[in-house]
Amino acid sequence: MRIIETRRAPNPRRVRIFLAEKGIQVPFEEVDLMAGALKTPEFSALNPMQRVPVLILDDGTVISESVAICRYFEELQPQPALFGEGAVGQAMVEMWNRRVELGLFAAVTAAFRHLHPKMSHLEVPQVAAWGEANKAKVVDMLRLLDGELAARPFLAGHHYSIADITALVAVDFLKAARLELPEGVANVARWHAEVSARPSAAA
Amino acid sequence: MRIIETRRAPNPRRVRIFLAEKGIQVPFEEVDLMAGALKTPEFSALNPMQRVPVLILDDGTVISESVAICRYFEELQPQPALFGEGAVGQAMVEMWNRRVELGLFAAVTAAFRHLHPKMSHLEVPQVAAWGEANKAKVVDMLRLLDGELAARPFLAGHHYSIADITALVAVDFLKAARLELPEGVANVARWHAEVSARPSAAA
Numbered sequence: 001m002r003i004i005e006t007r008r009a010p011n012p013r014r015v016r017i018f019l020a021e022k023g024i025q026v027p028f029e030e031v032d033l034m035a036g037a038l039k040t041p042e043f044s045a046l047n048p049m050q051r052v053p054v055l056i057l058d059d060g061t062v063i064s065e066s067v068a069i070c071r072y073f074e075e076l077q078p079q080p081a082l083f084g085e086g087a088v089g090q091a092m093v094e095m096w097n098r099r100v101e102l103g104l105f106a107a108v109t110a111a112f113r114h115l116h117p118k119m120s121h122l123e124v125p126q127v128a129a130w131g132e133a134n135k136a137k138v139v140d141m142l143r144l145l146d147g148e149l150a151a152r153p154f155l156a157g158h159h160y161s162i163a164d165i166t167a168l169v170a171v172d173f174l175k176a177a178r179l180e181l182p183e184g185v186a187n188v189a190r191w192h193a194e195v196s197a198r199p200s201a202a203a
Numbered sequence: 204m205r206i207i208e209t210r211r212a213p214n215p216r217r218v219r220i221f222l223a224e225k226g227i228q229v230p231f232e233e234v235d236l237m238a239g240a241l242k243t244p245e246f247s248a249l250n251p252m253q254r255v256p257v258l259i260l261d262d263g264t265v266i267s268e269s270v271a272i273c274r275y276f277e278e279l280q281p282q283p284a285l286f287g288e289g290a291v292g293q294a295m296v297e298m299w300n301r302r303v304e305l306g307l308f309a310a311v312t313a314a315f316r317h318l319h320p321k322m323s324h325l326e327v328p329q330v331a332a333w334g335e336a337n338k339a340k341v342v343d344m345l346r347l348l349d350g351e352l353a354a355r356p357f358l359a360g361h362h363y364s365i366a367d368i369t370a371l372v373a374v375d376f377l378k379a380a381r382l383e384l385p386e387g388v389a390n391v392a393r394w395h396a397e398v399s400a401r402p403s404a405a406a
Contacts, residue, residue: 048347049302061291068297075290087278088264095271099252130333144251 001026003069004046005053006033010109010173011066012053013203017165018070020200022077026055034118067097070162082162089157096156096163103141105170110134112177138174139182149187153194160195168195204229206272207249208256209236213312213376214269215256216406220368221273223403225280229258237321270300273365285365292360299359299366306344308373313337315380341377342385352390356397363398371398 003026005012019026031037031052038050047054047064055063055072063069074083084093113123114131145167148155155163171192174180181189195201206229208215222229234240234255241253250257250267258266258275266272277286287296316326317334348370351358358366374395377383384392398404 048350049306057291063291063294063298065298065301068294068301071297072290072294075293087275088260088266090278091266091271091275094274095266095268098268098271103252125332125336127330127333127336129328130330133328133330147251 001055001057002029003027003053003055004029004031004043006031006037009033009052010105010169010176011051013169013172014066014162014165015053015055015069016203017168017200018082018162019073020203021080021082021160021165021198022073024073024077033122036121067162080160082160082165084156084159084161093156093161093163097161097166100141100145100155100163100167100170104138104145105166105173107134107137107141108170108173108177108179111138111179112173115177135177135179138177138179142171142182142185142188146185146187149191154191160198164191164195168192168201172196204258204260205232206230206256206258207232207234207246209234209240212236212255213308213372213379214254216372216375217269217365217368218256218258218272219406220371220403221285221365222276223406224283224285224363224368224401225276227276227280236325239324270365283363285363285368287359287362287364296359296364296366300364300369303344303348303358303366303370303373307341307348308369308376310337310340310344311373311376311380311382314341314382315376318380338380338382341380341382345374345385345388345391349388349390352394357394363401367394367398371395371404375399 003015005015005028007030031043033052037043038052044050046056046062049064051064053064053066053069055069057063063072071083084090111131111134113119114126115128120126145155152158154160155167171181206218208231210233234246236255240246241255247253249259249265252267254267256267256269256272258272260266266275274286277284287293314334314337316322317329318331323329348358355361357363358370374384
C-alpha cells in the first residue's frame with residue numbers, strides 16, 4: 001500500500017500523526033498540489049474530489065478522506081484506540097472530532113483558502129468576505145475549546161484521540177492563514193504544548 | 204433517553220432516518236430553533252455549538268453531532284450495519300459520507316443559510332456571495348454523484364448506508380435552498396426514488 005500526499009497541506013498531516021501514534025509505517029508519495037497535480041485526469045480517477053491524502057491498497061482499492069483513511073487503520077490495528085472505546089467513548093470522540101472540524105479546522109482552512117492569493121486557482125471563486133468571517137469563527141471556537149480544556153487533559157476526555165490530532169493540525173495551520181492564538185486561551189496553550197511534545201507531532 | 208430536535212431542520216432528519224432503519228424508538232422533544240431556542244443558556248449548556256439534534260442519555264451524558272449520535276446507536280445495535288462492515292467497508296462508508304457531507308450537504312445548507320432572509324440571525328454574518336458560490340458546487344457534486352451511481356445501487360457500494368441518508372436529506376433540502384435537481388442526473392433521480400420509497404424516509 002501507499003499514500004499519496006502533499007506534505008505541507010494540513011489534511012495529510014492528520015493521517016501522518018495518526019499513523020505515528022499507531023506505530024504503523026506506510027510509504028508516502030509526494031505530489032505538488034500547488035502545481036495542479038490534483039486536477040490531472042490520472043489523479044481525478046483516483047479521487048474525483050481532487051484532494052489529498054489518498055490511500056491505495058495493494059489490490060488497487062482507493063480510500064480518500066483523511067478520517068476514512070484513519071478509520072481503516074483503526075480497524076486493522078485497534079490499539080491504541082484513537083476513535084474511542086465503547087459506545088459512549090466512540091460517540092464522544094466522533095462528536096469532538098466533528099466539532100473541531102466544523103468549528104476550527106474548517107474555519108482556519110476557509111480563512112486560508114479564501115484569502116491567500118496563491119489559492120486562487122484551487123478555491124474558485126475565492127470569497128474574501130467569507131474568509132474574513134471565518135477569522136472571527138476561529139477565535140470564538142478557540143475560546144470555547146479553552147473552557148472545555150480547563151476540565152480535562154484532551155478534547156474528548158482523558159485519552160488522546162483523533163479529535164486532538166484534528167485540533168493540533170488546525171492550530172498549527174493558523175500561521176498559514178495569517179492568524180495566531182488569541183489572548184486568554186491558556187488551557188488551549190497548555191494542551192497544545194502537550195500534544196506538540198508527543199513524537200507523532202513531528203510526523 | 205431522549206433526543207432534542209427541530210423537526211424541519213435537515214440534521215435531525217438524518218438521525219430520525221437512521222433510527223428508523225435500525226428499528227430503534229427514542230422519544231423526541233421539539234424546540235423551535237427559529238425562535239432562538241438554541242441560543243438560551245440552558246441549551247448552550249447541553250451543546251455549546253448551539254445545534255440540534257442532541258441526544259441525552261439516562262445518566263445525563265449529552266451527545267451532539269448527528270453522526271456521533273448515529274454512531275452511538277450503531278455500537279449499541281450493530282445490525283443492520285449502516286456504517287459498513289470490515290476495515291475496507293467501514294472506510295468506504297466513512298469516505299462517501301464525508302464526500303457527500305463536504306460536497307453536497309454543506310453546499311446545500313450554505314446556500315440556504317447565507318441566502319435565506321430568515322437565517323440572518325442564525326448565520327452571522329450572511330455572505331451572499333458564498334451562498335451563490337455554493338449553488339454551483341451543488342450542481343457539480345450532483346453530476347459527480349450521478350456518474351458514481353451509474354455503477355452501483357447505493358453511494359458506498361451494494362448496501363444502503365449513512366452516506367445514502369446524508370445524501371437523501373441533502374437532496375430533499377434543495378427546495379429550502381430554492382434549488383432543484385439539475386438536468387442530466389438520471390442515476391441520482393433513480394437512486395433518490397429508491398431511497399425515498401423506504402419507510403425510513405418518512406421518519
